[in-house]
Amino acid sequence: MGEYRSPWVDDEVRHVGRLARSFFERSVIPHTERFAAQHRVDRETWCEAGRLGLLCPSIRDEHGGGGGTFAHEAAILWEQGRLADDSLPYAIHSTIVPHYIQEYGTEEQKRRWLPGLASGALIGAIAMSEPSGGSDLKAVRTLARREGDHYVITGAKSFITNGSMAGLVLVVARTGEPGARGLSIIGVETEHATGLSHGGPLRKIGQHGQDTRELFFDEVRVPATHLVGEVEGRGFAQLMAQLPQERLAIAVGAVAQAEYAVELAVQYAKERTAFGRSLWDLQNTRITLAECATEARVARVFLDHCIVEHLKGRLDAATASQSKYRSTDVLSSIADRCLQVFGGYGYVLDYPIARIYAGARVQRIYGGANEIMKELVARSL
Numbered sequence: 603m604g605e606y607r608s609p610w611v612d613d614e615v616r617h618v619g620r621l622a623r624s625f626f627e628r629s630v631i632p633h634t635e636r637f638a639a640q641h642r643v644d645r646e647t648w649c650e651a652g653r654l655g656l657l658c659p660s661i662r663d664e665h666g667g668g669g670g671t672f673a674h675e676a677a678i679l680w681e682q683g684r685l686a687d688d689s690l691p692y693a694i695h696s697t698i699v700p701h702y703i704q705e706y707g708t709e710e711q712k713r714r715w716l717p718g719l720a721s722g723a724l725i726g727a728i729a730m731s732e733p734s735g736g737s738d739l740k741a742v743r744t745l746a747r748r749e750g751d752h753y754v755i756t757g758a759k760s761f762i763t764n765g766s767m768a769g770l771v772l773v774v775a776r777t778g779e780p781g782a783r784g785l786s787i788i789g790v791e792t793e794h795a796t797g798l799s800h801g802g803p804l805r806k807i808g809q810h811g812q813d814t815r816e817l818f819f820d821e822v823r824v825p826a827t828h829l830v831g832e833v834e835g836r837g838f839a840q841l842m843a844q845l846p847q848e849r850l851a852i853a854v855g856a857v858a859q860a861e862y863a864v865e866l867a868v869q870y871a872k873e874r875t876a877f878g879r880s881l882w883d884l885q886n887t888r889i890t891l892a893e894c895a896t897e898a899r900v901a902r903v904f905l906d907h908c909i910v911e912h913l914k915g916r917l918d919a920a921t922a923s924q925s926k927y928r929s930t931d932v933l934s935s936i937a938d939r940c941l942q943v944f945g946g947y948g949y950v951l952d953y954p955i956a957r958i959y960a961g962a963r964v965q966r967i968y969g970g971a972n973e974i975m976k977e978l979v980a981r982s983l
Contacts, residue, residue, distance in 0.1 A: 603895065603899070606902070608671045608909070610909045610910055614674075615673045615674055615676075615698055616677070618677045618678065618682050619678070622677065625654055625656060629651075630647065630689060630718075633647075634957075635688075635690040636686070637810075638810035638839055640814035641812070641813055641814075642811070643689050643690050645767070645904075647690065647724035650690075650722070651722055652723070653721075653722075655668055657719065658696050659674035659678070659703055660672055660673060660674055660701075661704055661719075664718060665716035666716050666720035666721065667700070667720050668720075672697075673913060675697045675908065679693060679851055680734050680854055683856070683862065684861065686957050687689050687904055688809045688811065688961040689809075690811075693848070694892045695727075695764065697848070697851045698844070699718075699770070699772055700716055700719050701844055701847065702728070702772055702840060703715055703719075703789075703830065705843070705953070706787075707789075708831075710827065711789065711827075711828070711909040715770055718769070720863045725768045726768055726771075727765065727767075727772070728771070728772045729817055731760045732744060732758060732759055732760055733816070736946075739774065739785070739838060739841060740838065743757055744756070744759065744773065744775045745776050745785065746775035746777050746820065746824075748777070749823075751825065751957075752823045752825055753775075753825075754822065755775055755788065755819040755822040755824060756819055756820065756821055757775065757819050758816060758817065759819075762816055762817050763813065764813050765801075765813055765814060765816070766803075766813055766815055770791060771789070772788070772789055772830065773787065774787055774837055774841065775787075777834045778835050781944065786831075786837040787829075787830040787831070787836060787837045787840055788824055788830065789829075790822065790828070791828070792817075793822065794818065794952075797819065797820040798818070799818045799820065800816065800824050801815050801816040802815065802864045802959065803807075803815060803843075804816070804964075806961075806964070807960050808957065808961035808962070808963065809963065809964065845969070846912070846918070847922075849923060849970065849975070850908055852930065853928075856930045856933040857901045859890075859931055859933055859962065860894075860897075860901060860933045861898045863894070863936050864891060864940060867891055867940035867955065868891055871888075881943060889942070891940070891943070891977065894936045894940060897936060903931045904924075904928065905925055905929060908921060908924075918939025920978055920981070920982035923975035923978040924975070924979055926969060926970070926972075930966045931972065932973050933965060934962045934966060936965060937962045941956065943958045
């Protein structure tokens, strides 16, 4: 197939991508097994990414960021996906958490938190999901009651990435009436949060190198000035405005991994022999991989359309939902068929195709389950 270039990639964005690829090849991929064993990447890994300018590239430079656009974020996410890394939770820390602060935070909050997130000295997390519900944000039960100059937070959160490492957790909590209008986002600095605890690392099917845990809030007192935005009850609107970028970030990684899975399977099929000839000589193998390559390309073209629309400020929630659900569905399908080409070796985690397969399944769940994505699309019709 001819070389395809995404329309949102200019020379500067391409340079950022090359820098990111070098970083992942040097400082992440060689340590994948160790990160998986310890259920987290090293803190120094975050700091190195910060020193290279890879964290918060689309946050304004006056707050420590790179002053770029989502295209720079996408280039980094793309290179991470093309190497099948799922250890460093880059999107949570860099593409999601800082933007709530940049878009809705007070000037004091921006100066307090954004430089640390950009340097890697402060690791970020966002706590939405709860044991009683994931995609239904209107049903959040975690309470934040106002007591003088503080909020007192009580509740539990599930599936929190960077759960034990985060120095800043953006907590979605109920500050008012039931439903959407009673939700707020509050920044919790974990170092000073008495009453905050976390469970052990969750034993997941894939993404073993990520620090995924439950968080428990037992009368955790937080300064009222840590309310993200100056008015209570804006949390649901803030989430709805930012979730399209989160879903687009998931789609970037999914399509990148899908393309990589095809490349791995094609290479293996041409090298592996069976019954006296290469797997590539078997028509069924060629047809399967031709289908996979086509589906990956179609997903990429739609993804590129969504990125361009987002850069122009025109990406709506329904289209972002289409990109998220379609990209992750395609990844799961392609990963399954490409793994089959590897036979028994595809089931061994030493092979990247196995890690892609194991990590693909959750992408149809987090960021909003794909069934919810389809419901959001249907509402727009």
